[in-house]
Each structure stands twice: as structure tokens, then as C-alpha cells.
Amino acid sequence: MVRNSLIQLLKTAVKILVEKNGFSADVEDLVEVEPPKQAEHGDFATNFCLVASKKLGQNPRVLAEMLVEAIREADQNQLVTEIDIAGPGFINFKLSATQVAAHIGTVLEKAEDFGRLENDSPERINVEFVSVNPNGPITIGSGRGAALGSALCNVLEAAGNEVHREYYINDGVNSEQMRLFAESVKAIIEGRPVPDNGYKGDYVYDVAQSIKSSSGNNQSNFAPVHFEPDAIAPMPFFEIPRFLHESGQTLAIITVDGATAKVSIEGDVRAEMPAEIAHKFVCSCENQCPPKTHRFAASYNGQTMYVDSASYAVESTFSISSVLPGHSLDLYRVASQDLMVDRQRSNLSAFQTNFDTWFSEQSLHDSGEVEKELDHLIKSNVADDGPYRIKLDMAKGGMIKDVIREEQPVDEDDAEDSLPEDRGGIEGGVENSSPSKTVWLRSTKFGDDQDRVLRRKDGRLTYIASDVAYHKDKFSRPADATKLITVLGPDHHGYIGRLTAVVAAMHADQAEPINNSEPLSEIEAKLYSSVEERNRCQASLAWAKEHLEVQIFQIVRFLKDGKPAPMRKRDGNIYALIDLVNEIGETIRPNGTEAEKQQAGSDVARFFYLMRHHDTAMDFDLELATKQSDENPVFYVQYAHARISSVIEKAKEQGFTLPPLRANGEGERGGEVTGALNFNHGLLNHPKEIALILKICDLPHEVERTAKDYSVNRLTTYAIELARTYHSFYDSCRVIQSDQPELTLARLAMCQATRIALKNALNLLGVSAPERMDRTVTN
RNA sequence: GGCCCCGUAGCUCAGUGGAUAGAGCAACGGCCUUCUAAGCCGUUGGCCGCGCGUUCGAAUCGCGCCGGGGUCGCCA
Numbered sequence: 022m023v024r025n026s027l028i029q030l031l032k033t034a035v036k037i038l039v040e041k042n043g044f045s046a047d048v049e050d051l052v053e054v055e056p057p058k059q060a061e062h063g064d065f066a067t068n069f070c071l072v073a074s075k076k077l078g079q080n081p082r083v084l085a086e087m088l089v090e091a092i093r094e095a096d097q098n099q100l101v102t103e104i105d106i107a108g109p110g111f112i113n114f115k116l117s118a119t120q121v122a123a124h125i126g127t128v129l130e131k132a133e134d135f136g137r138l139e140n141d142s143p144e145r146i147n148v149e150f151v152s153v154n155p156n157g158p159i160t161i162g163s164g165r166g167a168a169l170g171s172a173l174c175n176v177l178e179a180a181g182n183e184v185h186r187e188y189y190i191n192d193g194v195n196s197e198q199m200r201l202f203a204e205s206v207k208a209i210i211e212g213r214p215v216p217d218n219g220y221k222g223d224y225v226y227d228v229a230q231s232i233k234s235s236s237g238n239n240q241s242n243f244a245p246v247h248f249e250p251d252a253i254a255p256m257p258f259f260e261i262p263r264f265l266h267e268s269g270q271t272l273a274i275i276t277v278d279g280a281t282a283k284v285s286i287e288g289d290v291r292a293e294m295p296a297e298i299a300h301k302f303v304c305s306c307e308n309q310c311p312p313k314t315h316r317f318a319a320s321y322n323g324q325t326m327y328v329d330s331a332s333y334a335v336e337s338t339f340s341i342s343s344v345l346p347g348h349s350l351d352l353y354r355v356a357s358q359d360l361m362v363d364r365q366r367s368n369l370s371a372f373q374t375n376f377d378t379w380f381s382e383q384s385l386h387d388s389g390e391v392e393k394e395l396d397h398l399i400k401s402n403v404a405d406d407g408p409y410r411i412k413l414d415m416a417k418g419g420m421i422k423d424v425i426r427e428e429q430p431v432d433e434d435d436a437e438d439s440l441p442e443d444r445g446g447i448e449g450g451v452e453n454s455s456p457s458k459t460v461w462l463r464s465t466k467f468g469d470d471q472d473r474v475l476r477r478k479d480g481r482l483t484y485i486a487s488d489v490a491y492h493k494d495k496f497s498r499p500a501d502a503t504k505l506i507t508v509l510g511p512d513h514h515g516y517i518g519r520l521t522a523v524v525a526a527m528h529a530d531q532a533e534p535i536n537n538s539e540p541l542s543e544i545e546a547k548l549y550s551s552v553e554e555r556n557r558c559q560a561s562l563a564w565a566k567e568h569l570e571v572q573i574f575q576i577v578r579f580l581k582d583g584k585p586a587p588m589r590k591r592d593g594n595i596y597a598l599i600d601l602v603n604e605i606g607e608t609i610r611p612n613g614t615e616a617e618k619q620q621a622g623s624d625v626a627r628f629f630y631l632m633r634h635h636d637t638a639m640d641f642d643l644e645l646a647t648k649q650s651d652e653n654p655v656f657y658v659q660y661a662h663a664r665i666s667s668v669i670e671k672a673k674e675q676g677f678t679l680p681p682l683r684a685n686g687e688g689e690r691g692g693e694v695t696g697a698l699n700f701n702h703g704l705l706n707h708p709k710e711i712a713l714i715l716k717i718c719d720l721p722h723e724v725e726r727t728a729k730d731y732s733v734n735r736l737t738t739y740a741i742e743l744a745r746t747y748h749s750f751y752d753s754c755r756v757i758q759s760d761q762p763e764l765t766l767a768r769l770a771m772c773q774a775t776r777i778a779l780k781n782a783l784n785l786l787g788v789s790a791p792e793r794m795d796r797t798v799t800n
Numbered sequence: 801g802g803c804c805c806c807g808u809a810g811c812u813c814a815g816u817g818g819a820u821a822g823a824g825c826a827a828c829g830g831c832c833u834u835c836u837a838a839g840c841c842g843u844u845g846g847c848c849g850c851g852c853g854u855u856c857g858a859a860u861c862g863c864g865c866c867g868g869g870g871u872c873g874c875c876a
Contacts, residue, residue, distance in 0.1 A: 055816070068818060071856070081856075108819050109856060154876060191876055198876060382876095415802055459874070470802080474874040484876050514804055515872050575805055576870065633813075637806060638869060645812090645825090652812095652825055653838085660838050668835050675835095726816075738814055741823075752831090752840040772835095794838070 022718035023121055027054050027065055027114065030100055034091040035069070042087070046076040054114075056715070063103065063113040064121070064715060070110040081110030088112065118711055122702035122767075124718050128774040136720040136781040138728075140181025145499045148174050150508035151369065152189040155358040156202035158224055158597040159368050161641070162510065162588045165577050167598070168630035168787070170508045171374040172733045173572075175785045180728030185498045186376045189491065192358055193382040195481050203354035206232065210353070221593030232356045368599040371619045373627065373787035378498055385490045391482055394490040394527065395460065395475060401530040402554070403466060404475055406458035411548065412471040424547035429459065462489075464522035466548055466558045467529075467565070473519060489523050492569075506570045511638075517571045525558070525565035532561035572731055574635040581643045601626055601643075608647040624788045628655035631786055632737045654741055658783065659791055661744035664751065665776045666792040672757050672769055679769055700770040701763050709750040713771060716746045717778045724785070733786070740782045747775050 031052045039048070051073050057066040070088060074081040085106040092104065092112075103115035128135050150170025153163050171186070178184045192199065205219035209229035215221050362379070369375070385391050398404035408430075414423040460476035462485065475486040496502045505524075509516060534556035541552060549555040579586040579596070588596045605625045606618030613621065625646050632654065633639040645652055669679060705714070723739045726732075756768040780790040 053816085055818090057819075058821080059819070062819075066819085068857095071818075074856080111819070156876095193876085196876060417802080419803090470872085477874050479874095481874090483874060485874095511805085511870055513876095514870070518803090573804075578869090636804090637813095640812070642812080654824065656838050657824085660836080664836055664839080666836095671835050730816095734814085738823090741814090745823085748839055749841090751835085755835070757835050794836080 022124055022127070022721060023116065023715060024054060024065070024718065024722055026100055026120075027116070028052055030092065030096055031067060031069065033095040034088060037091040037095055038088055041091070044077050046073075048073045048076055051076075057111075057113065060712075062107065062111075063105075063115040064711070065114045065116070066107075066111050067114075068111060070112065074110065082106060085110045085112055118706035119703050121711055121714050121718075122705040125700075125702055125705070125714060125770050125774045128717060128777055129770060132777055133781060133784075135777050136724050136785070137179045138181045138721060138725055143181050143183060144177075144503045145183045145185075145501060146177055146504045146506060147185045147187055147495050147498050147502045148177070148506045148508065149187045149189055149495070151365075151374070152191070153365070154191045154196070154198055155361040155365065156198055156220065157222070157361065157595055158599065159365050159372075160588045161579060161596050161598050161601050162577055164372065164598040164601065164626060165574050165630045165635070165639075166508050166510055167369055167372055167374040168627045169572070169574055169635045169733060172627075172631055172736070172786050173506070173508070173731055175787065176724060176727045176733060176736070179724050179785060182728070183499050185378065185502070187378045187380055187495070187498060188376045190362055190379055190381050190383075191484075192362075193386060193484065193487055194354070195483075199354055199358060203357055206357040207353040222595055223593075224595065224597070225593070228357050228360055231360055232353070368597070371602055372598060372623050380491070380494075382487050382491065385487050385494065386482070390490040390494065391487050394493060395482075395486060397530075398462065398475070398489065398526055399460075401526070403526040403529050403558075404460060404462045406460045408458070410461060410472045411463065411465040413465055413469075415470060421544050424465075424544055426547070462522070462526060464519060464526065466554075467522035467525035467562045469518045469522040473522075485519065485523065488520070489527050492520075492524050493527050504568055504570065506572060508572045508574065511573060511576045514573050517573070520571060521562070521565050521569055524569045525562040528564055529558060529561045532557055532564055535560045535563070572635070575638040577630070577639050577641050579641045579643055586643065598626075601646075604643075605647050620789055624659070625653065625655050627787050628658075628737060631733055634732055634734045654737075655788065656794070658740045658744045658779070659789075660794055661747045662776060662779050662783070662790045663792060663794040665747065665772045665779070668751075668756050668772055669769065669776070672765070675757060675759065677757070677762070677765060677769060679773060700766045702767060702770070704764050704767045705771060707750075707754055709746075709753045710768075710771065713746045713750045713775060716743050717774050719743075720778050720782060723782075736782055736785055740779065740786070743775065743779055743782065747779075 031054070032049050035049050035052060038044070039046075048069075052067065052069050053072075054065045054067045057063060070081040070085040073079075074084055077084060079087075089104055089106065089112060092101065098120065100117055100120050101114050102117050103113075105113050107113055131137075148170060150173075151159065151163055151167050153159060159167065174184045174186050201216070201218065202220050202225075205215045205221070205225055206229045208215050208219065209226055210232065215225070366376075366379070395404065408428060410427045410429060412425045412427060413421050414425060416422040457478065459474055459478050462473045462475050464473050465471060473485050474483050475489075476482050492505065495505055507520065534553060537556050537559075538552070541549060541555060545555055549558065579588065586596065602619055602622035604622070606613070606620070606622030609625065610618050610621045629641055629646055630639075673679065705711070719739065720743075723735055727735050750771075754768060756765060756772060758765050776790075783790045
């Protein structure tokens, strides 16, 4: 855009300068321009002479004079109209209004692609975010991660990268938290009090109620149930015992309005676990098979599967007339967790946050990937069952002060830690291991401050064990991913070192050792057995740091009545994101439809989350967010968009034909294409017009910067600034003037360009750009 | 104690090593017979926590303090 044209010009001028004076230094890349703070200083300024003076051995002001001459020579298109040297050696530029205005045409042509970048070296990036445990709703705290992650993905994509949005479901059967959650749900369903340390929030009762009502809770199984076509939930659950996995074997008989259907498995299920499982169950009807197929859920081996079955009427009742007995806690776990994930998904979707993959941790256990990777780590000599743990004593600045070796007791006196009975038999990895020795990931070889347990003494695998397999797997989404980005909450800060070590360990046998013949230092000798090993581990660590980026966002403090409003209340209740969205929507658009309310609530909440840099703690004023007032910047921005839309609408009524937006399936098209772009940009030379055009043209640059440093908040600032620049222009420059059709057309083109930039910026943020805004409440 | 983050106008916060540090809100004064006043224009408001250093130049980079927040499980 404008900026780039000027940079190109400067680079050419620098080349001339270097040639003429026989400078040898390579200084072309030092060229940068930026808009000066003082408008009197012109449209752009460069500090090149100050930056390059040392390299070229020239006084900055002298250099500036030479450069100005070179610029005049290079500027054949007369982009620069005024140029002067100021201060210690700045060069200020005023650009040709006509040439600046000409960029409007480019914006209109690019339309919804304006702000998308050409990228010569695109990355294939997996972005994992939110990923909260399936034991509760998405909280307002996680909302920040959702807003950040989703907006970041949009920006990375706009910058020309391939992006895969991923949510990791912590549904491993080893999870203590999930066991507790299931126990709580089970207790509620069975009319017992929730265990002391269990989950007590209202939503837990809600989940229990949903499961109960969708299952009928008749003691031995979960039938009969109501089942709606095309709906995922509610749906019947029943459990298929693990020994039933042979082809053709009948698992259950279900009755659909008198018609009996048989559920059986086709093919060897175990071999296909888990991805293909849903397709391998077939439901065959013995008599009068209903014409339409639908899905129901079954629990198999700790996993929920959706099975195509026969059904046809909206309110038809299934009854499972025969199912093998034995509802374990696991069934409740699967049912409640599944329901929870489903709610999370729809809550996030109402918050403009969607994922390409919802990845199940348990699937890695089921497929054997975790065990496989564990073996791989042991073979790579980065994990072992030696009876000790290494801890690093870190000095300031990341230097290792000391390496401490903690011997671990080898005796087996705490067999107490064995599994609760309920969970026997379905543990990932339990049965095919010989529990006795703790298996350690020697993560201290990769910069972590202590070794981590992969497998407990009792044979159960830890969370970090699945993490290794998971990260390996992640590199396939998108195919041959070049980078993983993980967005984590502030409480996970300590996890960065561990995660990096995990990725490094996983890659350890593939890394090309660094070239370092230094013998092992005293400290290194405690970590590595050889120079070769050290070099390999360090190379692998470097690889991990290059391929895994962890972004931590800081805490959000919610204020209500000026006082902190806790996200997790003492009574176990949780302030859910969806409640926030609904509350805001309700206040702002009391007369809107449900969808409109949620859109409005989501817009405000997202904008608030994204206004602050993610790496700084923020206050979220709930009053302010729900207030439909001038204090709320999202309305300021949206209002500008609505205002533009209104002007354009009005102009159309008066017979002006607009430069069209390229078709994108929605919004207005603005009349005939032919000739519509022929507006006279030469008429645009008012300072407010130039300022607006320059601001519009900034978008690609802002996208580029944001994709580099992930500071998504920059785009909210940009949107506010663009809105401000427009409002200011609007006040000074009347757009529609029937006695000046040419000027009107040119200004309309500018309005359209502003609208494009504004809408695209808001799109990146996941905030809607309404065509009209009517105050429903005046205060 | 180690690590991470923050400290900028009365409040909430922007700010890419550049020139006289900005915006919103709050306070005050103007601007609607004409395109949406959820707007615009103006005024008031600052040892950019403190100190030292690097630099031609520091709110920005480094070190040290002071103050505030977070985090350091065989939980996930």
C-alpha cells in the first residue's frame, strides 16, 4: 500500500546513494517508515539516516541531504510532494494526495481480501486453545483464551498461513478430576449426597438431570429415551462391554415404536479403534425397518461413539429391551463428559469460536499411541525406570546452579494407591504393563527443571505421557505442520518448560547433533553421559523451541459493582462464558431474537477481552460491558460501520451507483459493475480524506505485525482509530452533495473502502459489523 | 527462593529505540431545519514507580531496587 510504495522508493534511493558514494555497507534493510506523531511533520517519516549513519560513517544530517537528493532522482512518479530534514536527521515526507487516493481503488478491488497478505513462506500452524477439562462449562476466565485463540487464528490465516484450530479434550480415563466429576454426577442421579471433594455446582445437577432424563434411569440401563433426529443430544447411552467386539455379535436389541432393531459390530472393532469405530457399528432392523437413519451414542471401552441407527419420527421412543448389565462409573463418566463437551462446543460457537478438531486424549490410549511413544522414548534413551529423579537448582538468568539427584525408594510399601474398584479393567495401559517401577521422562536433559513421571509405580500413565504422543500426533494437523502454537491460561505458566521438553524428547532421536566439541562441564556430566548425547539433546531442544510456541494469557479480574466477582464461587458454581454473553445480550438488545442477543453479547465480550494485550492482567468491568453507552468502545466502532452503511444506503436512494464489493455471498452489491469504479480520486485531497485513506491502508501492515508478535489487541486499537478517523472525516466532509456528483462518488468510494477495512478488521476479531444500529434505550 | 506479568492523566488503558508521550471515560465549553449526535471540535489534566547503564536518542533495551498480581503436583 502507501507505506510500501514509499519504502520501495527509499530503497531505490538508498541504492543510488550507495553506488554514487561507493559505500560498501549493506544498509537497504534498515529502511523503515512510520507516521510521525505530529501531523505537521507530514504523512511519513524515516529515521534511516540516524540508523545508518554509523555503518556508513557519515553524519546523519549530511547523509540526509545526500539521501534527499537521491530520493528526488528516484521519485519518477512524484509520490513525494514535500520533503524536509528535521531534528537530528529525520526525513519527513508529504505524499501526493492523488497517489494516496489512488489506493482506494485497490481496496475496493480486494474487497474482503483486503488485509489478507501474500506470503512467500507460509507456515502450516496448529493452534491449540481453550482445551479445558470436560468437567464444567467454559468459564469467563477461559473466555479470554477463546477470544485470543480464535482471533489469532484468523490473523495468522489472513497473513497467508495455513491454520488448524484444535481443542484437546482431557478425557483420559486416568483423570482423577473426571473420575470425581463422574462420581458426583452418579451420586446425584442415584440420590446420594455428592462426595465431599466432589463437584457441587448447579450445572452438575443440571448434567445429572439431563443424563437422567435422557436415559430414564431405570436402574439396569438407560432406556427408554427420547431421541430427536439430527440432534446429538440428548441421546441414549448404553455400554458395550469390552469383550464384545467380534464381528456380527449382537450388542443390544433396541425397540423403535414397536419395531425391533439389533445393534451389532461389523468387522474387528479393536483393530479399527478409535476413529473409524462409529462406522463399524450397524443397526439392523429385524422387521419394518424405518426409512431414515439417525445416530445414537454407545459407550465402548471408555469412549463414546455415535452410531447410525434407525429412527424416523421426532418424538419416537427408543427402548433398549436387552442390554448386558453392568453400568460402571465409567458409563457416567462418558455420559457426563460427553454432555459437557457438547455444551462447551455450542457455548464456544456462540462466542464465534470454532475448531477444526476436537481431539480426544483417550483416543491416544485406545489406539496404543501412548504406549508406543513411551517405548520410543525409552529406546531414545530419554526415559527410563531408574530409581531417581534429577532436579535442577536454577540461578538467576536460567543458569544451572546445581544438579540434584534424588534417590527414589524402591520398596513397595504404598500399594494403597491402587485403583478404585469401579475403574478396573478399562485403564489405558494398565493391563499390559508390569507395574512396579516408576518410569521417568528425563526432561532435565531438555531444560526442564525436574524429571517428570510418565508412568506411576502402579502402572497408570500420567497426563504428560499422553502429551508426548499427542504432540507427535499434532504435527499431522495440518499435514506436515511447521509450527505448534499452544494458548494457555496463567495457571499453566509453569508448563512451558515441560511442554518444550516433551517436544524435544519426542524428537530426540531425529535431531542432528549440534557441533560442539567442548568436553562436558561438571554440571553437564550429571545430566548427559557423553558429549554426543549433550549435543543431540541440545539440538533437539532448539528444534522444539523453534516448533512449539506457548502463549500465556494473564488473568482476567471480573468486577461487579466495583468489586471482584469470582469465577468459581464457594458453592461450586461457576460463572460461565455463555452466561456472560447472554447477560450482555439481554441488556443491550432486550428486544432482539436469541441469535441477535448472543451476537451482541459475544461482540461486546470479545472486544473487551481483545482490547488488552493478552500478556497483561486485565479488569473486565461487567457493568461497563452490559451498559449500552458511549463508554463502550465496541459500539463506537460498530457505529462507524453502521453510519457508513447508512450513508451508502442513502446515496443509493438518491441514484448514485456505488463501486461494488466483490461478491461474497452476503451484504449489498451496489448496482452495476460496469464503470462503477470510475470515480475521480483526484478530488480527494482534504486533510481528513488523506488521513482516512492512510489509515485504511494501514490494515495489511497491522495484520503483518500482529501475525508476527500475536498482539491481537493491536487490531482493536486499529479498529477504534479507523472509526475515529472516519467519524472525524464524516464531520468535516459531507459525502452526499447532489450538486457535486463527482465528489460525491469519490467520497462514496472512500466510504466503501472504510467499510471494507472496518469490516475486515472486525472479522479478524470475530466481532460483527452491523449495517444499522438503533438505540433501543436512551439514558 | 526460581520463573512469568504489570506499574503511563483522577479511572480504564494504547503506544514499532525517535521529534512536544496518546485515546476512552470522568470535568468544563461549543456543534444537529441537510448523509445515524452511540458522533464531532475545543479546554483542563503527566518526575511514563525509583535509580544506574547502553545509545546521537529510552515509556520502550539491560542491570539493581520498590510496589502489585500470578505460578512453581506421581492434578489435568
